[in-house]
Amino acid sequence: MKKVSVITVNFNHSHITEELLNSIAKENTYTAIEIIVIDNGSKINPVPDWKEKYSDVVFIRSDINLGFAGGNNVGIKAATGDCLFFVNNDTEFTKGLVESLVKTLDDETKVGIVSPKIRYFDQKDKLQYAGYTEMNYYTCRNNCIGQFEKDNGQYDQVTGKTGFAHGAAMMIKREAIDKAGLMPENFFLYYEEMDWCDHIKHAGYEVWVNMQALIYHKESVSVGKKSALKEYFMNRNRILFIRRNANLFQRLVFYVFFILIVTPRNIITYIKAGDKNFIKMLFKAIWWNLSNNINSTYLGYPLK
Numbered sequence: 001m002k003k004v005s006v007i008t009v010n011f012n013h014s015h016i017t018e019e020l021l022n023s024i025a026k027e028n029t030y031t032a033i034e035i036i037v038i039d040n041g042s043k044i045n046p047v048p049d050w051k052e053k054y055s056d057v058v059f060i061r062s063d064i065n066l067g068f069a070g071g072n073n074v075g076i077k078a079a080t081g082d083c084l085f086f087v088n089n090d091t092e093f094t095k096g097l098v099e100s101l102v103k104t105l106d107d108e109t110k111v112g113i114v115s116p117k118i119r120y121f122d123q124k125d126k127l128q129y130a131g132y133t134e135m136n137y138y139t140c141r142n143n144c145i146g147q148f149e150k151d152n153g154q155y156d157q158v159t160g161k162t163g164f165a166h167g168a169a170m171m172i173k174r175e176a177i178d179k180a181g182l183m184p185e186n187f188f189l190y191y192e193e194m195d196w197c198d199h200i201k202h203a204g205y206e207v208w209v210n211m212q213a214l215i216y217h218k219e220s221v222s223v224g225k226k227s228a229l230k231e232y233f234m235n236r237n238r239i240l241f242i243r244r245n246a247n248l249f250q251r252l253v254f255y256v257f258f259i260l261i262v263t264p265r266n267i268i269t270y271i272k273a274g275d276k277n278f279i280k281m282l283f284k285a286i287w288w289n290l291s292n293n294i295n296s297t298y299l300g301y302p303l304k
């Protein structure tokens with residue numbers, strides 16, 4: 001039996017993380033498992049209390065916020081599993097989840113990473129993810145299959161290759177990490193799992209979705225559904241993703257598209273929504289890409 005390391009990152013939402021841990025204890029039946037929780041510099045350190053409540057869980061405290069990728073990379077270095085299951089702390093497990101994903105990685109040698117079906121926690125019959133389409137590198141656009149649709153089983157037969165795994169829940173073979181490398185930490189938030197998937201593909205593996213495995217997602221607990229932080233990193237990292245993964249011609253077309261189409265459209269959207277302060281975040285995101293190389297670790301955002 002393959003050993004699975006479940007890795008999750010907490011940032012200022014210890015009660016949400018506890019709900020995840022409780023759901024694992026209640027729903028998980030896979031025995032060869034270890035659980036690793038990284039606290040990513042939360043204002044109040046929850047680890048001492050957690051160690052008393054959850055004696056079978058490995059807790060690691062970072063004194064600073066390392067971002068989504070950085071926190072998960074801490075977990076990777078501590079993990080001893082053959083398969084590593086990265087889950088957002090705002091997810092909740094269902095029965096058979098781990099077994100189904102492990103079976104995919106066992107049965108399909110070409111698969112390096114697999115995500116389960118994801119439904120919204122607050123609307124349990126509504127899909128969030130049933131796979132991704134491939135990326136259009138000229139526009140940096142792709143589609144999340146099934147999102148917001150009622151789940152009537154319409155995608156249950158499409159288990160197999162997909163464009164990208166979903167960052168909220170993805171299981172990866174240790175050997176794929178060894179070949180593709182760790183998660184790219186210079187993204188900090190957003191697009192890092194897509195960049196990682198591209199590198200995993202380049203290492204010779206396929207990305208799959210398993211529609212027989214299910215997880216629930218509470219969505220955007222850590223950052224919020226709308227914030228300056230989110231707007232900055234979504235724009236900054238969209239550009240960075242193309243810089244790192246597209247060819248020269250694709251990059252040139254994307255730059256024209258972003259400046260002439262995306263930037264004016266976003267500005268109009270911000271003004272209509274009364275979020276004029278987001279305009280500054282947009283230009284800050286563009287400037288970061290003009291003034292930093294693709295491997296720069298400078299975030300360009302004053303994190304607290």
